[in-house]
Amino acid sequence: MRVSVITDDAALPSAASRRPAAPAATTTVAAVHTALPSHRYAQDELTEHIGDLCLAPGADRSLLRRLHASTGVRARHLALPIERYAGLGDFGRSNDAWITAALDLGEQAVAGALRQAGLEPSDVDLLVCNSVTGLATPSLDARLAGRLGMRPDVRRLPVFGLGCVAGAAGLARLHDYLCGHPYDTAVLLTVELCSLTLQRRDDSRANLVAGALFGDGAAALVARGRAVAERRGDGPVVIATRSHLYPATEHLMGWDIGADGFRVVIDAGIPRVVREHLGRPLRAFLADHGLTTDDIRTWVCHPGGPKVLSAVTEALGLPEEALDATRRSLAAVGNMSSASVLHVLQGHSGPRRPEPGTWGLLMAMGPGFCSEFVLLRW
Known part of the structure; x- marks a missing residue:
């Protein structure tokens, strides 16, 4: 296990403390919708299929079975029927399958x-589209704009490389845009087909963990500027955002990209980094708004996995039930990378909508290593 020494953030002034206060600007989350592939499998059903893909014939499957049993995942959706994965062959075929399924979802x-x-669709002024599990030029947003009936002058921003943090970072960047364009409507789309990156005949721990944890899906969020927003739905208002990079941690998460496509990098030291270093920047962010973790009634956290969720709970001193919505999402669909935090947010609607006027905090972590915080109010 390789974990770097990280500079203590507590001594560093926040960006907010270095700038004069700006006038309050809010963004309303008008809707969140998740789309899942039709191919759904129970976790124990997937275990042996993934063993057939990743392990050599006759190899010991005890580690694989322990990993699948320990993730907290009960079921996942896959872009393709499980029987098709063995025949994908090379990266080109996998990426072609990604384009087809990503556009539909x-x-x-x-x-x-x-x-x-x-x-x-003609009401949309900005479309931000994120994925880290495939490549397309023209990008997904360019291909989808016409299919959906958006205006020819819609602004587009394709994003690659943010990984699991992109659902939170994407909402934060929508907020940045809408603060300057208060009459506009913006859409964030995240599409992650993690199953198409699974490496065949790769029994590395990182590949086996990915095969046990990640699922496929897409999620879209509609946000509106303060001049046109109507508070008629379940969605919260975005009050502020904060980004944070952790020095010398680039090796913790990402892809090694080669002839076989995307080979996952997941370092065993991630929970330790979260446990030791998440709390300081998050508490500083809340303090800039006169808040503490005790003021946050609703935690919308990306489901990085059981060990990461335990580390988040410990780092922030949260009661175990604070992340129940995240654990429900993880159990139902697995970790869908950037789409997951939006799936968790969608779970806070309807009967589960938080009490009006209460505070929420949406957060995710990803390659960099980094975290993104979005302060919400219902």
């Missing part, structure tokens, strides 16, 4: 979110 997610918000 992305269209479902965005159309569903706009319908939920009572808007038309």
Whole structure:
């Protein structure tokens, strides 16, 4: 296990403390909609199939079975029927499958979110599209704009490389944009087909962990500027955001990209870094708004896995039930990378909507190593 020494952030002034206070600007989350592939499998059903893909014939499967049993995942959705994965062959075929499935799921997610918000595709002024599990040029957003019926002058921003943090970072960047464009409507689309990155005949621990934890799906979020927002739905208001990079931790998470495509990097030291270093920047962010962790009633946390969630709970001194919504999402669909935190946010609607006026904190972590915080109010 390799964990670098990290500079103590406590001595560093925050960006907010170095700048004069700006006028308050808010963004309303008008809708969140998740789209899942139709191919759904129970976790124990996937275990042996993934063993067939990743392990040599006759290899011991005890570690694989322990990993699958320990993730807290009960079921996952896959982009393709499980029987098709063995025949994908090379990266090109996997990426072609990614483009086809990503476009279908992305269209479902965005159309569903706009319908939920009572808007038309022509109302969208900015479309941000994130994925880290495949590549396309023209990008997914360019291909989807016409399929969905968006205006030819819609602004587009394709994003690659943020990984699991992108759901939170994407919402934060939508907020940044809408603060300067208060009459606009912006959409964030995250599409992650993690199963198509699984490496065949690779029995490394990182590949086996990914095969036990990650699922496929897409999620779209509609956000509106303060001049046009209507507080008629379940969604919260974004009050502020904060990004944080942890020095000398680039090796902890990401891809090694080669002829076989994306080979996952997941360092065993991630929970330790979270446990020791998440608390300081998050508490500083809350303090800049006169808040503490005790003021946050709703925690919308990316489901990095059981060990990461335990580390988050310990680092912030949270009661175990604070992350129940995250654990429910993990059990139902697995870790869908950037789409997961939006799936968790969607779970805080309808009967589970927080009490109006209460504070929430949406957060995720990802390659960099980094974290993103979004302060919400219902």
